[in-house]
Amino acid sequence: MSASYHYTFNIGFKETSVSIEQDVPSIETVKTAAVLRGTGSSAKPAALVVCDTNTASLAKAVIGKTDTPLCVLETGEKAKTLGSVTTIILAARNAGLGRDGLIVAVGGGVLTDTAGFAASCYMRGCALAFVSTTLLGMADAAIGGKTGVDFDGVKNLAGAFYPAQAVFMPLVALRTVPSREIKSGFAEVLKTAILGGYEHEDLFDGALPGVGDIDGVDGYEAFAPLLARTVEYKGRLVEEDPEERSGKRALLNLGHTFGHALESAAGLGALTHGEAVAWGIARACELGVRLGVTPEPRAQRIAALLERFGYETRNPHPAITDVVRYQEAMQADKKKRSGRLVFVVPTGESAVCVDADEKQAE
Numbered sequence: 011m012s013a014s015y016h017y018t019f020n021i022g023f024k025e026t027s028v029s030i031e032q033d034v035p036s037i038e039t040v041k042t043a044a045v046l047r048g049t050g051s052s053a054k055p056a057a058l059v060v061c062d063t064n065t066a067s068l069a070k071a072v073i074g075k076t077d078t079p080l081c082v083l084e085t086g087e088k089a090k091t092l093g094s095v096t097t098i099i100l101a102a103r104n105a106g107l108g109r110d111g112l113i114v115a116v117g118g119g120v121l122t123d124t125a126g127f128a129a130s131c132y133m134r135g136c137a138l139a140f141v142s143t144t145l146l147g148m149a150d151a152a153i154g155g156k157t158g159v160d161f162d163g164v165k166n167l168a169g170a171f172y173p174a175q176a177v178f179m180p181l182v183a184l185r186t187v188p189s190r191e192i193k194s195g196f197a198e199v200l201k202t203a204i205l206g207g208y209e210h211e212d213l214f215d216g217a218l219p220g221v222g223d224i225d226g227v228d229g230y231e232a233f234a235p236l237l238a239r240t241v242e243y244k245g246r247l248v249e250e251d252p253e254e255r256s257g258k259r260a261l262l263n264l265g266h267t268f269g270h271a272l273e274s275a276a277g278l279g280a281l282t283h284g285e286a287v288a289w290g291i292a293r294a295c296e297l298g299v300r301l302g303v304t305p306e307p308r309a310q311r312i313a314a315l316l317e318r319f320g321y322e323t324r325n326p327h328p329a330i331t332d333v334v335r336y337q338e339a340m341q342a343d344k345k346k347r348s349g350r351l352v353f354v355v356p357t358g359e360s361a362v363c364v365d366a367d368e369k370q371a372e
């Protein structure tokens with residue numbers, strides 16, 4: 011039996027519908043879902059589908075026999091640029107999209123962030139839908155309305171909060187995602203489970219696409235309930251704090267301060283983002299225990315979970331060859347936050363933001 015999950019989230023002034031299903035949706039299905047949540051008009055809008063060279067076959071499956079225009083970008087973080095936004099805007103104009111037009115991004119987090127930002131600018135904002143095709147995209151990037159591109163060497167320097175009206179997560183797309191990328195995305199699944207306090211539940215038994223034993227489409231079906239739980243938790247958290255103002259949404263940064271510093275010290279590309287985040291979660295647990303915020307048994311349970319899925323938790327990480335660079339990266343993070351070093355650390359059932367400087371002063 012095919013797994014299928016549907017959610018609706020109210021993110022700021024917009025509603026986002028999310029569908030986790032086996033197959034890619036047709037362009038008609040995407041249009042219907044986006045229009046229902048968007049303008050309220052019953053007419054089907056003109057659409058532009060945007061993909062990268064790795065997701066072109068999935069995008070063509072969405073388009074089917076229709077003559078919907080396709081805009082193909084380069085792959086990877088290097089394509090997350092204002093240049094790609096320009097390419098999308100030009101393609102939208104050439105396709106004759108009006109203000110009621112629809113941009114459909116088919117791809118991973120780079121693609122949805124970039125096309126989402128283009129949609130936020132096109133004619134002051136057109137309709138937007140995502141067909142998310144990586145695990146990181148499904149578990150994190152496609153939900154919550156953060157769009158943007160890198161600029162002048164700074165990640166996500168230009169961007170906007172602009173949630174998609176409709177998000178589709180076709181499990182079949184995960185079959186072709188390289189296992190290293192799956193393992194990277196799976197760290198965000200674990201992170202969300204720790205925030206939600208459900209990391210000990212049996213959802214994790216056998217749910218290891220590309221990370222453990224299960225391979226092929228049946229494995230992804232077995233994984234669907236865990237993905238659904240991840241999406242629901244993130245969606246509800248974002249509903250409470252759509253523009254990251256109250257501190258609720260900031261909890262999603264669990265493991266990221268240590269993780270970013272590790273990524274930086276290990277050298278670009280040496281580790282995946284998820285590997286660094288998983289290691290960062292282990293460090294956040296250590297800090298939490300030291301500060302008396304994380305109960306020791308929970309820290310041990312989290313470390314065991316990370317290790318069970320093959321993530322490195324030992325300190326120092328074997329990839330840190332340059333300790334000074336690691337410390338400098340921590341300080342750079344501090345500068346970004348008005349001089350304060352803020353960490354998210356696990357509590358008994360979820361996590362909390364702590365200001366390390368304040369805690370030390372106490």
Ligand SMILES: NC(=O)c1ccc[n+]([C@@H]2O[C@H](COP(=O)([O-])OP(=O)(O)OC[C@H]3O[C@@H](n4cnc5c(N)ncnc54)[C@H](O)[C@@H]3O)[C@@H](O)[C@H]2O)c1
Nearest residue numbers: 064085086118119120121143144146150151156183186187
């Ligand atoms: N907006 C947010 O809230 C948010 C959250 C987390 C991460 N992000 C962003 O997401 C980006 C990373 O996302 P990502 O890891 O999905 O990167 P990505 O989009 O670059 O995808 C990774 C690689 O997999 C390929 N790919 C995509 N789908 C595929 C498929 N089905 N089969 C085979 N290959 C496929 C891509 O072409 C790319 O080469 C970063 O830029 C990050 O900043 C955004």
